Amino acid sequence: MDFISTRGKIQKCGFIDAFLMGLADDGGLIIPEHIPVVPQDQLKAWEQLSYQELMFEIFSYYTNGEIPDEDLKALIHDSYATFRSPDVTPIHTINESLHVLELFHGPTFAFKDVALQFIGNLYSYVSKKQNKIINILGATSGDTGAAAIQGVRGKEGIQICILHPHNKVSKVQELQMTTVHDDNVLNLSVEGNFDDCQRVIKELFADIEFKNKYHLRAINSINFVRILAQTVYYFYAYFQVAKKQSIDAINFSVPTGNFGNIFSGYLAKQMGLPIGKLILATNENNILERFVKEGIYMPGDFLSTYSPSMDIQIASNFERYLYYLNQKDAGKVTELMNEFQQNGKLVIAEADMPQVRSDFDAHGVKGAECLQIIEKYNKESGYLLDPHTACGVAAYEACSDKNEVCVVFATAHPAKFNEALELIPIEQQFPKEIEQLFNQPQYQTVLDYSKEEIVKQLEAFYKV
Structure with missing residues (x-):
């Protein structure tokens, strides 16, 4: 398997080089040269596999044997050994039409753990094998940062800096990042929003001289390995539902802001x-809903919502879908992305x-609807949704026929977003791992939104 760029101007590379490159050196996003198709009899055989066994099989289509089988199996085993469920991502059945895939059983109680525990271990593995410095740089709307930090904190040969928007993540999300006091962790709290943080990250990764000098590596979903790791739980969810009831196809309702989880x-x-x-499933920051329904990809006014991890206007992974929508024409993708950079708008032909609407449906959830869904399902089924998962359930109700089977992704534990639940009001019992965060000191640097100031912090922090 070779890997290429959506903009077509890098040499083909293997799995490890694609992983280390993160953002492609031509400014595009890394994708496999071709997508392997799994035979139906193979899918049937996979139905009985554990999560870890399934991940090994899927990754084996992409890794080219660059990681010996025993090493890959060990990386996968170690990555999920700390999860609170032996199933890693268990299914909770509400009724025959609606199932919830719980993606929050990792160390930071969010779906980002599923990919980032593995990516942290893979970076550590590559650092030792190649004797390379790994300097990780990422931006977060709340969950990615905590999961990435937990994945690499204290690991030799790795340093990590995470940017998050100051006072625009939940308190628990902030504490999960900023109560970590390891020498290899730097938290930058930026006055601005997530799109501001992400813009700086992409600019620094596109600066090849800076990227190479400081050995920058990506943990955001611009890194294809994160997309691939998230693909596993789609397969696993399908197999778990198929064991319970007869199905042909299955719908997935996915809370998303950066287009990574649904691109998986x-x-x-x-x-x-x-x-x-x-x-x-989006919230009031509904650029992706407007894209599906109107064919226009254009940021609107940024709004703070009850589901802050989706408070994103510019979706990093959208370019990957554009590549396939435009029949893998890298030149056309480059033209479109240049147009978006210049005009702040894309109009889809x-x-x-019809292809877009065949690939996706969409629903933007307003704040009142989000809270109503949480209250409804708590009363009717005794199941407590976090605000992001509630957006997914609302989108399921709006877009799925009653005779269709749907899996909604529970992307975070409700304890991470108690601010919204208190408005209903609903009292919940915090897990002890979250409860103890409130008594710990915080370590973060608050700074104005300035690329120059951010670069100064990075230059002082990273080893070269």
Whole structure:
């Protein structure tokens, strides 16, 4: 398997080089040269596998043997040994039409742990094997940062800096990042929003001289390995539901802001998983809903919501989908992304819109609807949703027919977003791991939104 860029201007590379490159050196995003299709008899055989066994099988299609089988199995085993569920991502059945895939059983109680525990271990593995310095740089709307820090804190040969928008993440999200006091961790709290943080990250990764000098590595979903790791739980969810009831295809409703989690589903579908609808669940920052319904990709006014991890206007992974929508024409993708950079807007050709609407459905959830869904399902089924998962359930109700089976992704534990639940009001019992955060000191540097100031912090922190 070779890896290429959506903009077509890098040499083909292998799995490890693609992993280390993160953002492609031509400014595009890394993708596999071709998407492998899993035969139906192979899918049937996979149905009985554990999560870890399934991940090994899926990754083996992409790794080219660059990681010996025993090493890959050990990396996978170690990555999920700390999860609170032996299933890693267990299914909770609400009724025959609605299942919830709980993605919050990792160390930081969010779906980002599923990919980032593995990525942290893989970075450590590569650092030791190649004797390379690993300096990780990422931006977070709340969950990525905590999960990434937990994945690499204290590990030799790795340093990590995470940017997050000051006072625009939940208190628990902030504490999970800033109560870590390891020498290899730097938290920068930036006055601005997530898009501001992400913009600086992409600019620094696109600066090849700076990127190479400081050995920058990516943990955001611009890194294809994170997309691939998230693909695993689509397969696993399908198999778990298939064991319980007879299904042909299955819908997935996915809370998403950066388009990474749902693009993993698109990848799974292209690999042959019988997926019906991929439903984009957004909040008031609904650029992706407008793209699906109107064919216009254009940021609106940034709004703070009850689901802050989705408070994103510019979706980093959108370019990957553009590549496939435009029949893998890297030149066309480059043209479109340049147009977006210059005009802040993309209009999708009307001829392409039937394909878009075949690939996705979408629903933007307002704040009142989000809270109503949380209250409704807590009363009717005794199941407590976090605000992001509630957006996913609302999108399921809006976009799925009652005779269709749907899996909604529970992307975070409700304890991470108690501010919203208190408005309903609902009292919840915090897990002890979260409760103890409130008594710990915080370590972060608050600074104005300034690329120059951020670069100064990085230059002082990173080893070269």
